[in-house]
Amino acid sequence: MNNSIVLMGCKHCGKTTQGKLLAKKLGVDFIDTDDEIGRIRGIDFRTLYKTKGVAEFTLAEEEACRSIMKEFGNSQIVVSTGGGICDNPPALQALRDCGTFVFLKLDIKHSVSRIMAKIQQTETGSFINAPAYVLNENPTSLSQIQDILMKKYRDRYQQYQAIADVVVDIKNAPIEENFRTLIDALDIK
Template sequence: MKTIVLMGIKHCGKSTQGKIISQKLNLPFYDTDDVIAEMTGKTPREIYTEKGQEGFMEAEKNACEFVKKETALKNINAVIATGGGICGNTQAVEILKSFGTLVFLEVEEKIATARVLREIKVEPDGTLSNMPAYIAKKNPRTVQDAGMIFHDFFSERVKVYKELVDLTINVSGSSKSENADKIIEAVNS
């Protein structure tokens, strides 16, 4: 078995599944967003805001290199949860492919939409905040606008992920533990 790399749209359950799988297999768990924060002292959103997409992608690539070196030094496999946009970071994906099995956690669009939209805040002046950058940059006026932006984004992103990964596992409609078992079984087949 190789390292299990969980990929997918924001809020599809990568971190949750990663922690469950790592416990079931007694493997270390890494979340690339947490590794970025540990390495830089800043959240991924702060890096993206301060240094733009290029700066963030560099930090993400460095986090993937760190995990690869860490697991190689210890001669172990691991479970890795990636950020939702890693599919756009070719260098980071290539690093992960070099030592892991890439697994796309496919979730129904309505579930992903509800999870993303519930985090959006409507400020007293009517403006929206706390949105993913890919939604914010399109300046939605309402939560409904943000949902329409997410729809287009979701459709495009699913296609990209399916082309990149080794396995696709649908995680809609099953319990967290059942999904973890499905992922483990698929990776070991």
Template sequence: MRENIVLIGFMGTGKTTVGRLLAKKFNMKFIDSDDEIIRKTGMSINKIFEKYGEEYFRNLEKIVIEEISKLDGCVIATGGGVVKDERNILNLKKKGLIFHLNGSVSKIKENLESEIHKRPLLNCDNYYEKIKLLLEERRELYKRASDFDINIDFLSSNEVAVKIMEIYNSKKL
């Protein structure tokens, strides 16, 4: 049985919030890959993008994913673009069940409204269109990478966590 619970999905789908809930309910360690990058570099994600660009960030992300995917018994929340490199997913699948938190463009926009300035890929005039574009680019990648798909549109974070717990517990039997 693969032990880790891995959360993938577009930014604003609640990976961090749900991940923390799951870690608490299962008494597991919670790891957010973006937080690990921040910890390792001492820089915010925005600053990394601004100073070095997306390619540099993706390389850091790959290193962090390789490291954390070797751990056991963790809930791992990944950055929204983790699926852009297949090696990330291959590493995460070695010891993890991958859950895709899937949301509509309008739900994602609603969730991101207050923190749009913290999202370097959405730092533009029409971030709604940018969300649509990026989501469309990644939709198939999320689908291929995930073991399970959870639609978040009409669920609270707690309800999403309960769904994941039920699936995870049924897989352990």
């Protein structure tokens, strides 16, 4: 254990934003697992998921976590994970010896509304900007997408609560306010 901090949580909870601020405050490196996937595979993580599917993405995420630990395992770092890492036990295990798992818990309704604000339905009935895991369920309306997201996030929140060493309630508030909440929860001076 090297006192690193691994930030987890659903999409749009602030893992990358808060992670960069935290790394700066601690004077350590910041690593995003999604960026590491791109570095290793030579393809953006979203494109990998869409073109190669869940199984290949899951394997790439595990490889990224192992790579991070190989390179930084003896150093304190701050890691931001992908929103679905809770569904990838080998990737989590690769990071487990890293340090503290922190769940950034943003209200589910707010998380879903952030995603829904970017999704559009075309005249042909297809969807733009919807997460691939949602499209895999073949929704036919925006309300179905919202229902899929709500269920997925409820399930993930339970998983993250079980995995996390620390749970931080993130608010729909300025970044600085949430950063103070994170710092307080981690007892960092």
